[in-house]
Amino acid sequence: MNLNNINFILSFGLFYILIWIIQIFYITRTNAVWNRIQLTLILVMSYFYIVMVDVKFCLCLVLVSLLTFFCGCLIEKTRNKWILIFGISVLIAVLAYFKYFNFFISSITHILRMNRVTLNIMLPVGISFYIFSALSYIIDLYKGKISCEKNILNFLLYLSFFPKFTAGPIVRSDYFFTQTRNYKGIDYKGLTIGIQIFVFGLFKKVVLADHLGVFVSDVFRAPSAYNTSTVILAAISYSLQIYFDFSGYSDMAIGISRILGFDLKPNFNLPYIAYSMPDFWKRWHISLSSWFQDYLYIPLGGSRKGEIRTYLNLLAVQLVSGLWHGAGWTFVVWGMLHGIINCVNKVIGKRIDKLAKAIDIVITFIIVTLLWVVFRADSFENALQVWRGMFTIHTGINQPYVWSYFAIVCLVGATIAAVIHSKKEGCVDAKGNPVVNGFYPLLDLSKFGSLVLFFTFCGLTIVLGYFGNTAFIYGAF
Amino acid sequence: MSKIIRCLITILKVGLAFFICLCILSIFIIGYAYPSIHTENNSGSTDWKLADNQLRTNMVEGFSWIKVDSNGFNNEVNENNVDNLIMGSSHMEGYNVNYDENVTYLLNQKDVGYTYNIGISGHTIYCCAKNLEDALEEYRPKRYVIIETDTVNLHITDMKSVMKGTYINPGSSIDRGLKRKLKIYLPAVPMLYNQIKIWKESNLSADTDDGSSMIGYKNTLNKFIERIANICQENNVKCLIFYHPKTEINGLGEIIRYDEDYARLFKECCMSNGIEFIDMTEIFDELYSDKHILAHGFTNTAVGTGHLNKYGHKAIAEAIADFIINDRMVREE
Numbered sequence: 001m002n003l004n005n006i007n008f009i010l011s012f013g014l015f016y017i018l019i020w021i022i023q024i025f026y027i028t029r030t031n032a033v034w035n036r037i038q039l040t041l042i043l044v045m046s047y048f049y050i051v052m053v054d055v056k057f058c059l060c061l062v063l064v065s066l067l068t069f070f071c072g073c074l075i076e077k078t079r080n081k082w083i084l085i086f087g088i089s090v091l092i093a094v095l096a097y098f099k100y101f102n103f104f105i106s107s108i109t110h111i112l113r114m115n116r117v118t119l120n121i122m123l124p125v126g127i128s129f130y131i132f133s134a135l136s137y138i139i140d141l142y143k144g145k146i147s148c149e150k151n152i153l154n155f156l157l158y159l160s161f162f163p164k165f166t167a168g169p170i171v172r173s174d175y176f177f178t179q180t181r182n183y184k185g186i187d188y189k190g191l192t193i194g195i196q197i198f199v200f201g202l203f204k205k206v207v208l209a210d211h212l213g214v215f216v217s218d219v220f221r222a223p224s225a226y227n228t229s230t231v232i233l234a235a236i237s238y239s240l241q242i243y244f245d246f247s248g249y250s251d252m253a254i255g256i257s258r259i260l261g262f263d264l265k266p267n268f269n270l271p272y273i274a275y276s277m278p279d280f281w282k283r284w285h286i287s288l289s290s291w292f293q294d295y296l297y298i299p300l301g302g303s304r305k306g307e308i309r310t311y312l313n314l315l316a317v318q319l320v321s322g323l324w325h326g327a328g329w330t331f332v333v334w335g336m337l338h339g340i341i342n343c344v345n346k347v348i349g350k351r352i353d354k355l356a357k358a359i360d361i362v363i364t365f366i367i368v369t370l371l372w373v374v375f376r377a378d379s380f381e382n383a384l385q386v387w388r389g390m391f392t393i394h395t396g397i398n399q400p401y402v403w404s405y406f407a408i409v410c411l412v413g414a415t416i417a418a419v420i421h422s423k424k425e426g427c428v429d430a431k432g433n434p435v436v437n438g439f440y441p442l443l444d445l446s447k448f449g450s451l452v453l454f455f456t457f458c459g460l461t462i463v464l465g466y467f468g469n470t471a472f473i474y475g476a477f
Numbered sequence: 478m479s480k481i482i483r484c485l486i487t488i489l490k491v492g493l494a495f496f497i498c499l500c501i502l503s504i505f506i507i508g509y510a511y512p513s514i515h516t517e518n519n520s521g522s523t524d525w526k527l528a529d530n531q532l533r534t535n536m537v538e539g540f541s542w543i544k545v546d547s548n549g550f551n552n553e554v555n556e557n558n559v560d561n562l563i564m565g566s567s568h569m570e571g572y573n574v575n576y577d578e579n580v581t582y583l584l585n586q587k588d589v590g591y592t593y594n595i596g597i598s599g600h601t602i603y604c605c606a607k608n609l610e611d612a613l614e615e616y617r618p619k620r621y622v623i624i625e626t627d628t629v630n631l632h633i634t635d636m637k638s639v640m641k642g643t644y645i646n647p648g649s650s651i652d653r654g655l656k657r658k659l660k661i662y663l664p665a666v667p668m669l670y671n672q673i674k675i676w677k678e679s680n681l682s683a684d685t686d687d688g689s690s691m692i693g694y695k696n697t698l699n700k701f702i703e704r705i706a707n708i709c710q711e712n713n714v715k716c717l718i719f720y721h722p723k724t725e726i727n728g729l730g731e732i733i734r735y736d737e738d739y740a741r742l743f744k745e746c747c748m749s750n751g752i753e754f755i756d757m758t759e760i761f762d763e764l765y766s767d768k769h770i771l772a773h774g775f776t777n778t779a780v781g782t783g784h785l786n787k788y789g790h791k792a793i794a795e796a797i798a799d800f801i802i803n804d805r806m807v808r809e810e
Contacts, residue, residue: 225730402777455498467676
């Protein structure tokens, strides 16, 4: 289920109109009843989309949801540590079986030089995301941070909520249940804001990311065929592709949620203006980074147990993060490299701070881009080929891909706009220091001029879009 | 009552905003990718042609602005005295390169006589073979009819239907009525429609190739080529077919070729029927190995795919010119 799939958009449109029609019909009923019905309809729609992908995925989700729900109830009642351990173990086992079984078995058989054995296991859509949501729910319950959700329909909706189901963001249970409990239903304001955020995300996906994907695929398939500047451009293009693809998806998810009356937190905050690796991870896939921080880094001791332990914790978190992204050694190495650089950053952090911020941003972008090569490559050999192609001057096909330059212009333009906006708004961090935050350039659609502008932007998105058969990169995780 | 009026005003406002948006997009499309208007060609030399003297812009695949001639084809000058006639598909229509970069223009810069191009999109070798007689009758080239093909692996059923006279171009696309009017006055509408169509189709799985049987393939191909040769002989003109294969590159950066056997067979059939055949495979391979240049693809598309780029056009023009000049020298000797 891709949010940029036209069948999805059409069916969602019909579903939304249906809710509006029912809203008119139910106008005399109490709001609470109608809001409950709307939530149930959203739940039905969520399961409908999952069934459309594969009914087996739906079964897996139901089992995980029921297990987590009842575990949660028992944990709150008994405060028994073993129930928590059981819940965590089962959830991790489910994820390990579907996502990592073949990877581990093939790795072991490869090391032992035995015949390769693999099982025909289909990776359920969104499993990495909903398992992490379920884990955070039972851990928070045990810690007493939240109270148990008594309404099973709300709980089923929490794990299956279709805008975030395929590729996140990973929404924390307390944040989600606060919204289901105080649900106000769909409204015109939510529609006008949500639709703009959705189209904004669609533009990122179909105009920028998918066009970049064409070029990146070509170069990564045969890096030795291209000249140095083209390979460098392809590496930069992949950095942009993965950003526009994933942040585009997140925007679409946020937009649809908003249309449905839910508010999801932003998952990206201009990651390529990060001045260090820790700063990058605060801006990239925020919901996952904060999940790892809260449920892995801090429980492992964080930075409270001495320097060596801090470095080991950083390494462990990034290693698991790499493995979370994909069952492959390239992902593991990618995570490990991020871990090592995080540690190095911690050691020489003060020296880096002395450099001008702009240089820090460029250095961080270069490091991130080099590491994305490992993430994107089919194998280590492929990654080495690309790196070699970037660092040795050689001839080959010259492809100054126009969409890459267009994407760079868009990114730089958006960043400048964000800087101006943040200054104007006076954005500051928790310590009161000025920060640059991303924002959605929302229009007031009740004005005629804004309406024309919005329709034109929608039209441009369709006219400039690349409509090959492309899935979301993070949808595969 | 006031509620209904307010609702109507809102609908009117949205409708008007949408219409203005279409106008703005249409202006953008005139510069970005103005769609060609296909009109009927009563002479039968092609199944359709472009509307005369229209401007064509293209920034979707390559970057080019061309002006269509008074006959509805892509030629810089339109003379009556045609020495060589080019027939072919969108590659020859050449809307992906500027007017001074296409095969026809480049040939006209060389000493090969006046070359006129009636290449138009959707006109595969089957279509060219079907229309050959009418085209020769209309333009009466004195020396060569040059037919372009990007494939030498032809379908038996299509060749047979050309020979039977029952071939119908599957990509038939003459713009009539509202479609034509929209393309002229509000090009954003057909553009959006096409993009949404592609978007919808991208969700379907790709069709698998039926893999036509090799039994009888050579015989059918030979008869098909023979038919072309006979028409040319009757019209007292020589025929030259040139083949330009797509270039696919493997992980090691080497070129992969799939249709070498078919190209050999095609050449044999052409030679046995007195048709000249230029296979661009080797020339394109040399272009790649010497200069790392691919004959197809643009800086805004996938590498090596799609239509011929300016390097491809140039290589083809040089190959054709060399051939014609050599042929003339041999005959003069």
